[in-house]
Amino acid sequence: MIKPRTPPGVMELLPRDQIAFQRMLDTIRQTFERFGFLPVETPVMELSDVLLTKSGGETERQVYFVQSTGALDKAGDGLPELALRFDLTVPLARYVAEHEHELAFPFRRYQMQRVYRGERAQRGRFREFYQCDIDVIGKDALSPRFDAEVPAVIAAVFERLAIGEFTIQLNHRKLLRGYFEGLGIEGEAQLLVLRELDKLDKRGGDAVRATLAGEGFGLSGDVIDRLMAFSQVRSQGHFDALAKLDALGAGTPLFEEGRGELRAILAQLKALGVAESRYALNLSIARGLDYYTGVVYETTLNAYPQIGSICSGGRYENLAGHYTKSKLPGVGISIGLTRLFFQLKDAGLVQTAESSVDVLVALLDDAGLEHALALSQRLRAAGLNVETQLEPRKLAKQLQYADKAGIRFVAMRGEDEAARGAVAVKDLRRGEQFEVAEAELASALLVEREQLRGGIAEGVR
Amino acid sequence: MIKPRTPPGVMELLPRDQIAFQRMLDTIRQTFERFGFLPVETPVMELSDVLLTKSGGETERQVYFVQSTGALDKAGDGLPELALRFDLTVPLARYVAEHEHELAFPFRRYQMQRVYRGERAQRGRFREFYQCDIDVIGKDALSPRFDAEVPAVIAAVFERLAIGEFTIQLNHRKLLRGYFEGLGIEGEAQLLVLRELDKLDKRGGDAVRATLAGEGFGLSGDVIDRLMAFSQVRSQGHFDALAKLDALGAGTPLFEEGRGELRAILAQLKALGVAESRYALNLSIARGLDYYTGVVYETTLNAYPQIGSICSGGRYENLAGHYTKSKLPGVGISIGLTRLFFQLKDAGLVQTAESSVDVLVALLDDAGLEHALALSQRLRAAGLNVETQLEPRKLAKQLQYADKAGIRFVAMRGEDEAARGAVAVKDLRRGEQFEVAEAELASALLVEREQLRGGIAEGVR
Known part of the structure; x- marks a missing residue:
């Protein structure tokens, strides 16, 4: 007799919780379709050489490799031929590059499937989890107007999920880079400073200030003041967001470009009728610095800030440079639904459903x-x-x-x-x-x- | 630059085919729910020792094992800890045994997920494919009345999928075993004779007759006549099915038990209003002999017999003997949707959908x-x-x-x-x-x- 049990780090639900989970999936899917996004599903297994083009240490250590028994026998040098996807972005890049000539651009796609990461097992961390992604991919160029459509979709999703008040927080990498450059902080140093600023909540202002003034950074008190003031900008309501952008003063051309795009996003969100309580500036958001190049998004539940961002993404310059010479800029966002469901259950924000049987x-x-x-x-x-x-x-x-x-x-x-x-x-x-x-x-x-x-x-x- | 491509043996669709596929999934799911089946999803990875309790050579050779990079470094003796599920039945057994005390029996569950088999790659064979399963699991006992509910669900599914006329073919392992025992063919020999009879279409009557009369089997001409006549019984319409059952004459108690259950199934299908063109006796169906113990089902498209069975299953004695001492009899059926979709596309029976965008x-x-x-x-x-x-x-x-x-x-x-x-x-x-x-x-x-x-x-x- 063998003890029936699942591997650590997976979520398996009893039927009535599965019904609740399935309803969330259905709501998300229906909302994605309302906004004209098309479904894509990709295989869970990808060829290792295709999947791992750019990954270095950290990602690669979390990858699950797949081998059939036959292959195990023959196991020799090199990595196994197959691996499980660890996100939906690399498969999207591969999909768009592979089917480039069969797709219409701008290509709006949604994908809701499970991904796999060999994370250390701990409460609330999953090795298998659903991601629900939307992306719009352009060929050569992509209108900045999509940067506003994406948060409008997300606002509709979370309104329909009815899990409480939420805020989609906006920042812009050009605004950020332009501001830093204006203070004489260039290249690699921007990243290091941002990391320090990101620790404000944890370490407190004095500790961060000391680090930025100390050896290595050597920033002046005035520059540190400006950085901290900038990164603490939060807006409340539509006109406050515009006013806060104005109050930042003049900046470099890059800074002005970012500010202009943020203003256009705000205007378009208003035209789309998105309630102004749903979006706000948060100039501390940076996200994947090597990846995003324009607007960046994070979404938080107002009453549960400790849950962190429940839906994040942004604008990127080129999706599939590893697979095609075509330039494919895009903007997208991702909901990690398994973790979110787990946390919502924990917080009592989703209930075990009634039966699907009427x-x-x-x-x-x-x-x-x-x-x-x-x-x-x-x-x-x-x-x-x-x-x-x-x-x-x-x-x-x-x-x-x-x-x-x-x-x-x-x-x-x-x-x-x-x-x-x-x-x-x-x-x-x-x-x-x-x-x-x-x-x-x-x-x-x-x-x-x-x-x-x-x-x-x-x-x- | 790496060539973007998927591994062999997986199906990946362009959006408008994905929409068509998704509509089939939705129709199947909705119909399963109409009949009171509850959703279950299990992780794609199971613990190897849990998954491979009973598998011998053939199955095990098709299993995909999963290892994180860390584990590969340490690779030593024995099988990897994790493996991908190769069907939804073993995970169901594990699930029911694991959650036995939290489930209400009879437990009607549906599950629609992908499974993985390291098959030799060839056209129309998939290494990753969707199965859409329903099963009803009883505790200690399960009413034979579920044996009729299952084909009623399947009839509703295929009517709503609208992919042409179909027939759910019925046989019964007790009828089969009883008939063979009546002819003095017992135990292991039944299986061997059934295998020969199964070759009737391919080898022709004379060749099969010669084998059954020859060394090893040594059956008399009269017995062979009866076997061949029995295995060629097909009915057309409800009353013909009843008449054909009557015409089989008296048999062993086991045979009579099987016949009685088949009659009850026919009566119940009629009460459920299932069109009589949708079901028929086919006494040549055997299916997994070591597994099924009662009614067995196969479903064929009338105009495309060459596609073979598109939906098969039956009644089994005990689902989860490897995991629990509880006796859990069940009845279930499975649609291999990826292969079916591929074949329907090939035959022009499903079209590329219009966009999901209105x-x-x-x-x-x-x-x-x-x-x-x-x-x-x-x-x-x-x-x-x-x-x-x-x-x-x-x-x-x-x-x-x-x-x-x-x-x-x-x-x-x-x-x-x-x-x-x-x-x-x-x-x-x-x-x-x-x-x-x-x-x-x-x-x-x-x-x-x-x-x-x-x-x-x-x-x-």
Whole structure:
């Protein structure tokens, strides 16, 4: 006998949590499609030489390699031929380069699949997790207007997920670089300074100030003041964001370019009707410095800042330089849904769902089987999810089962109801029982179900 | 520069084929849920010792093992710790055994995920492919009535997929074993004889007859006649199936048990309203002899018998004997969707889909941007999938793009339309153009879209 267990670092859910998770996936997918994004799925296994073009130590150590038994026998020099994807960006680059001549650009794609990382196992860290990504890829060039469409999609996603107030935080790499250059901080040093500024919350202002003034950096007190003031800029509301951008004063041409793009993004978010509480400047955001070249995004839940960014991304210069000579600039964003779901559960922000089954058609005795089967099929044809009790049991047991399973309605038809052409329905959520003509059962249950779902915002606002 | 390419034996689709594939997945999932099945997802990686409890040579040689870079360095004796699942049945056994006390039985679960097999690469064979499985698992016992529910689900799935006429073929292991025992063929010999009978189509009657009469088998001409007649029984229609069962004559108790269960399945399929053209007896079906113990199913497309079974399964005695002492009988069936999709495309039975985008909101000049964005959001709020043209281009180019991308409607608003509070709509499928008041645009397009979708059968019949 072998103990049934999953490997460490994976998330496996019981059905009613799986239903809740699946609904989040469905909402995200539907919203991505609302904004014209097209689905892509790529294989979980990629050729190692294709996947690992640019990876150095850190990434490569987290990669899972794949070998069939045959290959193990023959194992020799070099890396195994196959590896599991560790994100959806490298597969996207490979996909776009491979299918370049079959795709229409700008190419809006979404992809929602699992990725794999050999992380050290610890609570809330996963070795297998869902990423839900959107990217828009241009050929040669990509309009900066997509930089505003991406946060508009994300705002719609999180509004429909209804997991609380959130803020999409914006910064811009050109603004950042331009500002640093204006202070005489160039090249590599920008990165090192940004890393120090990033520790402000943890280390406190005095410690960071001491480091930046000390050997290695040797920055003047005035420059440090400006850096810290800059990195602490946060806006509240649309006009505050514009005012804060204005208040930064004149800067280098690069700085002005970044500021101009941020202003255009803000204007477009307004035109798209995105509520102004949903977006804000946060000039401390840097993100993958070697990758992003324009706007960068992070999204936080207002009431749960400790969760950190639940959705991040930005603009990049060239997606697939390893695979094609074509220049493919893009902008994209990613939701790490497995980790997010885990944290939302932890914080009580998502609940175990009711069953996906709407109705249990009860069975009181064998004579009722044929009718129960036919009734079940009619309810299904009307669009209801129906479980049929196939073996007669005591009614109390059947109700108990439905209650435990999270099934809201139990349809029962005893001799009395049969004589009246009616069905008795127990509504386990409301704790009520009612009788309805059998011919009207489906529509009655559908109305009840829709009333409930009406409570959930349907449209993209 | 590295050539962008996928490993051999995986299926990767362009977006419009991915949309068609995704619609099949959605239809299957929705139908599974209609019948009260609950979703389960398991990790793609399982612990090797858990996954490979019972596998011998053949299976094990097809298993993909997974190792992180760190583990490769340390590679020593024994198999790697992790392996990719090669089906959804072993993970189901592990899942049910692991969560036995948290699940309600009978446990109806569906699972639609990819599985991995190190098959020799050849056309139409995949190393990564989707399986769409349903199973009902009982604790200690499971009503035979589930044996009829499973083909009813499958009939609903294939009707809604609308890929042509199909037949779910039924046989029963007890009928088979009982019949063989009645002819004095016991134990291991049954399996060998079945294998020979299975070659009837390929080798022809005379060759098979010669083998069964020859050394090793040494069966009499009379017994061979009976075996061949038995294995060639096929029914057409409900009453023919019952008549053919009757015509088999009296048999052993085991045979009678199997026949009784088949009769009950037929009666229940009728009560469920499954069209009688959808199911038939085929007494040559055996399937995994060491696994199935009751009813067995295979499904074929009537016009494409060469595709073979597109959906197979049956009843088994005990799901998870390697993991738990509890007896867990079950019945289930599996659709290998990747291979099926590949074959349907090949046979012209599924088409590249139209885009998931319903409308392209055109942009004629920069002044129109703000309106185009707001209009797009209103259409999205109404439930339409909308792509906004973000940079002005010649209208002809925009129409050409929509046509190529498979987007049906293009909404255009020039000065004239703006003055009238109207929008011009080009319907690229019908090649028509019409004008509609802007306030009525969303509902007009929704009506058009629904009319189209109305063509696709929605209900479970």
